[in-house]
Amino acid sequence: MTCPYAIDPTGKDVHGEAAMLRERGHATLVELPGGVPAWAITGHALIKRLLTDPRVSRDSYQHWPAWENGEGELAKTWQLAIWVADRNMMTAYGKEHTRLRKLVVKAFTARSTALMRPRVEEITNDLLDAMAAEGRDGGQVDLRASFAYALPTQVISELLGIPMELRPKLLELVHGIFDTTLSPEAAEANVTAVYDTMARLLELKRADPGDDLTTRLITVREGGDGLTERELVDTLLLLFTAGHETTVNLLDHAVFALLTQPDQLKLVREGEASWDDVIDEALRWQAPLVNMPLRFAVEDIELDEVTIPKGDAILIGFGSAGRDPLVHGDDADSFDITRATRRDHLAFGHGVHFCPGQALGRLEAAVALSALFERFPHLALAKPADDLLPIESFISNGHRELPVVLGTPVPA
Template sequence: MSDERCPYTIDPTGTDLHGEAATLRRRGPATQVELPGGVVVWAVTDTALIKALLTDPRVSRDTYQHWPAWENGEGELARTWPLAMWVADRNMITAYGAEHSRLRRLVAKAFTARRTNALRPRIEQIVATLLDSIAAQGKDGPVDLRAEYAYALPTWVISELLGVPDAIRDELLDMIGRWLTGAISPEEAPLLEERVYTVLARLVEQRRQSPGEDLISGLIAARDDRDGPGLTERELVDTILLTFTAGHETTANLLDQAIFALLSHPEQRELVRSGAASWDDVIEETLRSEAPFANLPMRYAVEDFELGGVKFTKGDAIMISFAGSGRDPKVHGEDADVFDITRATRGDHIGFGHGVHYCLGAPLARLEARIALPALFERFAGLRLARPADEIPRLTSFVSNGHQELPVLLDPVPVA
């Protein structure tokens, strides 16, 4: 048996995300783990401690200010660590204090309730187009709903919102997908990062030359306004990268996991069909039980402090386990592993974060799910998994929580 005083080695492929989270939980509310590359950090699974950390000013996401091991981006980690892109960017998510507020205000303009609700007709159009395509494909056999629906919808929506053209979008998606799933070697990581920033720089230049009514054009205008908020070129590019990545990956995983859960739990699907539960119930229980990001590096201790019985030292790196929190038995009971859309605590989760870094795009993600899920199940009443649920592989990532594919059959089960 391994010594629990030693760092637990995280499985970078995420083979058993929830089993691993349970193992970490047994070691305490926070425990030290080793990430790929030999980096040791605190992994936090306890919901109460997570919420306290996410609202504590002694915790920062600014890698450059508050992680000595990063050496201001000039050390070995910045050059060779396969997870470097998770901590190297400079945007509202990684900023601290007043810098965070300044950057968040720029992006928040694109995600107001009014602007989000105004997207409903366009989302409905995209959903209808995708369902027509799925219907045509389904005549010949299984359809991969991960690729053709759960992933396609949010990438289409966020691309239009940002102003990312198709040619650049496809290349970005490919590179970001490799990064999120860890499908890169340490040698490839810096090359991939360089390529991502080259593509984004080209996109920014295109938008400078031909601005539109999109978020990127708005950010460029703020960047180039001498009397504006002082947005640097790096902050501009990193904000685009953050918004594009978070704007599609979280929603894709939400849709993927919701569809998978209903198809593998027919009694839950019947509750929705009968009106005993709502689509909002499905969405919230999915976010609780299968957080779109299972783990998210990184945060840092700004000073020495103790919280929830855990002593953090200045410069310590901290990883939040959203998967661990979502199935925390202290919050959700001993049956926290069970998918139950009638669960009283289904909405008591941090699937979209907590505190000042709560996801700005959460209302948009929920809106997309509220439109996409009922449209899918109403269109294809006989929808079913094409393979047993336990044979559908998860993404090879300890961060992004979804499936590699979601093969389904559209037609009803034949009657003997």
């Protein structure tokens, strides 16, 4: 057996790394930051298979002996501990997952999402107005910060009823969760600050309830249905984090792709492709979350070439699946909104953990992209594409900044 490959915590070449891992086998041993071993799953078909296999769990407390029920050395010193320590639907298994998921899915039904469209459009137009003012007279605008980041963070903050006073700090701390270059000490300090801030959120919402999802979950918690305080906090943290990070990176990469490949944008403008095509191909080409830690083998899992032993950790490579040439062909690394397999991606997950908020993310992206390119038809990158740096993470996939010049806008 080959030695485990050490995952690059900086994420400077996540797709090159994924291609190399696929060459080693669609299930291959890797070493995560902190020296933690895991099986990297990189093939599209195998990922789909394992994500629907009841022998694969996300519950570290039940199914990862190395976690020692959250009382061992990993829980105390591992810089990625928060990815397996929290207690919400994302890390639950079986009946516990069903119980926790039921608490939030009603907020993300097709009807609920459709009702949010007018507010998403309003926020989008306000942000475009602000960008127009910021980029007046040819000035540069960081589109990631001013638009791709600002839109979904405001939408999810309003849905959860997060007070304005807490939003900047909470966003900063969530960025720290995704920064996989942090030292164990820095990561521990960040997690402590996260939970202090979440405690403050609950304190404020209990004192001043509102018509929002946080208040409704507090009501469920205090109604005695078995939702623990930790589950309440971690569910809210999950909703806030997942409710913006995926859409931020989706918008970032979709805009980048269209600005660097104007022939693709031309297809949309001429009615030969849709914004939905852009969204799906962007999700395939640049999965917003390229790797997702962690899952665990409930029992030995025999695959074609290897056996994943019971209790071993599993890292799912969603970004690798999107570039799998067995599904998407030899040109899988290219962006093509007419690609026949553009919808055959796993960017929102698969199986019981399929993202319940994916419809909201798609709505935000469709509204945002359409309005952005209508308002700023001459939008262009302000720096060479090769000069743009990735964020420092092997989990989250986006640019640190996306500098643009707006050109002459169309009047609102």
